[in-house]
Amino acid sequence: MGADADADADADAKRHGAGATLVRAILCGLTLTPLLRWAVVHHSVPADQVWRRTCVQCSIPLGPRGDLRALSPLARCGNCRSRLGPPPWSLEVVTAMSIAALVWYGPTGLPLAGYLWWAAVGIVLAFVDLAVRRLPARLSYAAVAGLLSVLWADAQLGQVWQPWTRSVAGSLITAAALAASALVMPRMVHWGDVRYGLAVGAAAAWSGWLTLYAAVFLATLVAALVGLGLLLLRRASLTTYLPQGPFLYGGTLLAVLLTAMAEHGP
Numbered sequence: 001m002g003a004d005a006d007a008d009a010d011a012d013a014k015r016h017g018a019g020a021t022l023v024r025a026i027l028c029g030l031t032l033t034p035l036l037r038w039a040v041v042h043h044s045v046p047a048d049q050v051w052r053r054t055c056v057q058c059s060i061p062l063g064p065r066g067d068l069r070a071l072s073p074l075a076r077c078g079n080c081r082s083r084l085g086p087p088p089w090s091l092e093v094v095t096a097m098s099i100a101a102l103v104w105y106g107p108t109g110l111p112l113a114g115y116l117w118w119a120a121v122g123i124v125l126a127f128v129d130l131a132v133r134r135l136p137a138r139l140s141y142a143a144v145a146g147l148l149s150v151l152w153a154d155a156q157l158g159q160v161w162q163p164w165t166r167s168v169a170g171s172l173i174t175a176a177a178l179a180a181s182a183l184v185m186p187r188m189v190h191w192g193d194v195r196y197g198l199a200v201g202a203a204a205a206w207s208g209w210l211t212l213y214a215a216v217f218l219a220t221l222v223a224a225l226v227g228l229g230l231l232l233l234r235r236a237s238l239t240t241y242l243p244q245g246p247f248l249y250g251g252t253l254l255a256v257l258l259t260a261m262a263e264h265g266p
């Protein structure tokens, strides 16, 4: 009886500790969302233009050294009040949900740090893709380089290399498969998707080959359902290009979380 009560109290204390960690992680993440907002605004320009540094309407400088009010969740220029960047609160909600899911269900230790970096860059890429239908190469490379570096450090510390080599192989295989799709269906798959495929493949394959398969399956399935929905609502035609970044990010995150839940229980 006594031992049972102790175990229950232990489990309660653990849950309480995990809850406090989760709240702290979300609050830390929310302090970084102005930076993510800035990264989205900065990169949301057509491929042939220089990165944005000023408000489109009133030309006031934006960014960490410019008008900070433009980086609040209200998504408006502080000077001329015109709409700017991702819709109000959208990026903040997606960031908080991603952090909560990764901290609660995802990997622990160094790999968690790697996945949080991967998620932060992935969220920026998803919103840039929605805004201007492109995935800037520098962001995709930053996502995969950051993740693989942290996972490499983790492998080095524990001297367990299999997940890391699988991650590198998965990264290359995913990019190669997307490159083949881009050659066959240039309207559906862009070269930006191929470069982001490096980051998506690395994140999914570290968990396992099945996770990589699930990530691609989930991303494709949700993209197809959304495409079908838009067709039925007559908001799109068969030739409309659907940005793949948000689906690749969401599908991979979901696959990684489902794998972790299957291994450790919810």
Ligand SMILES: [Zn+2]
Residues within 6 Å of the ligand: 055, 056, 057, 058, 059, 060, 077, 078, 079, 080, 081, 082
């Ligand atoms: Zn303005």
